[in-house]
Amino acid sequence: MSLFTKLPFLFILYILFNPLHTHQCSHDHHNFTFQEYETHHPKRFSRFSASAPNYQNLRMDFDYENTETASQAIQTYISERLIPPVQSYFESALKIIRLTSWIDVPKSWKCSSVTIPLIHAKDGFEADLAIFVSTFDDSSSSSLADARPCTIDKVTKRPIIGIIRFNTAKIKPDPDDITFEMDLSITLHEMTHALGFSQGMFSFYINPDTLQPLTGHVLYYFVIGNKSL
Numbered sequence: 001m002s003l004f005t006k007l008p009f010l011f012i013l014y015i016l017f018n019p020l021h022t023h024q025c026s027h028d029h030h031n032f033t034f035q036e037y038e039t040h041h042p043k044r045f046s047r048f049s050a051s052a053p054n055y056q057n058l059r060m061d062f063d064y065e066n067t068e069t070a071s072q073a074i075q076t077y078i079s080e081r082l083i084p085p086v087q088s089y090f091e092s093a094l095k096i097i098r099l100t101s102w103i104d105v106p107k108s109w110k111c112s113s114v115t116i117p118l119i120h121a122k123d124g125f126e127a128d129l130a131i132f133v134s135t136f137d138d139s140s141s142s143s144l145a146d147a148r149p150c151t152i153d154k155v156t157k158r159p160i161i162g163i164i165r166f167n168t169a170k171i172k173p174d175p176d177d178i179t180f181e182m183d184l185s186i187t188l189h190e191m192t193h194a195l196g197f198s199q200g201m202f203s204f205y206i207n208p209d210t211l212q213p214l215t216g217h218v219l220y221y222f223v224i225g226n227k228s229l
Contacts, residue, residue, distance in 0.1 A: 058094040060087050061127035065117040066134035067166070073173035078133060078166055081180070082187045090191065096158065102126050103160055111150035114163045131194060132163045139169040144183060147190035149201065155211065157204035162194030 062083055067075050102124040109116045114134045131147075145166045149159030164187070172179060196204070205214045 054097050055095040056098050058091050058096050058129060059098070059127045060091055060129045060131060061125045062087065062131050062133055063117060064133050066114050066132055069137075070135040070166075070168045071173070074135070074166075074168055074171050077171065077173040078135075082166075082183060083133065085184065086187050086191050089188070090195065094195070096128055097156070098128055099153075099160070103128075103130050105130070105151075105161065109151075109161075111161070111163050112148070112165070114165070129159060129195070130161045131191075132161075134163060134165045135168050136165055137168045141167055141169070143167055144170045144186045145190045147194040148198070149194055149196055152196075152204060157206055157213075159194060159196045159201070164190055164194055 062079075064075065064079050067078060070078075104124040105116050107116070111132070113136075114132050116132070145164060147162060147164035149162040151161035152158060153160050171183070175183065192198075203213065206212060207214055
């Protein structure tokens with residue numbers, strides 16, 4: 001699916017399994033369905049390897065139009081403080097075989113409660129993964145954010161469109177350093193789900209040599225508290 005150097009991969013595992021924050025991740029307690037999208041790839045897939053010349057850094061693009069119901073301070077906090085370091089990390093850590101065309105999103109596209117702005121239905125994304133950012137307000141929830149993939153590539157089964165939603169009831173737009181680090185940690189954790197690291201995506205992982213679904217690659221699945229890992 002994607003290639004990692006050892007340290008970034010270990011850090012991603014830490015993000016997924018870190019129990020030190022109180023964020024309750026409900027992602028894997030839901031059964032998700034995914035849209036498959038026909039994209040354009042290099043004519044021939046050879047063997048996937050770290051030294052293959054067609055491996056390049058992941059390109060991510062973010063849309064924030066679905067955050068407009070939040071205050072300007074919260075919108076700025078999300079778009080300028082939380083998302084940029086997360087984007088920078090994953091674009092540096094992950095390498096993929098890039099698409100040879102833009103990601104075109106159908107006008108009728110919808111994922112959970114998130115709809116596509118008309119500009120992207122017209123122009124698409126020059127990226128390998130498009131993320132729609134949205135907000136909701138739920139003071140009864142303990143979650144700061146949640147994320148998931150929505151559309152996967154028909155050939156590689158890699159997520160190419162996903163969403164991340166932030167709970168404005170849990171956001172302080174001018175946090176102290178410790179709160180900011182917690183918010184950033186949660187954002188990193190949730191973004192791994194949009195990238196395909198979740199129970200619901202395991203059946204879509206493929207053998208890179210044959211492009212056929214893997215079998216027997218998940219040995220066990222366990223839960224700490226009520227957080228699925």
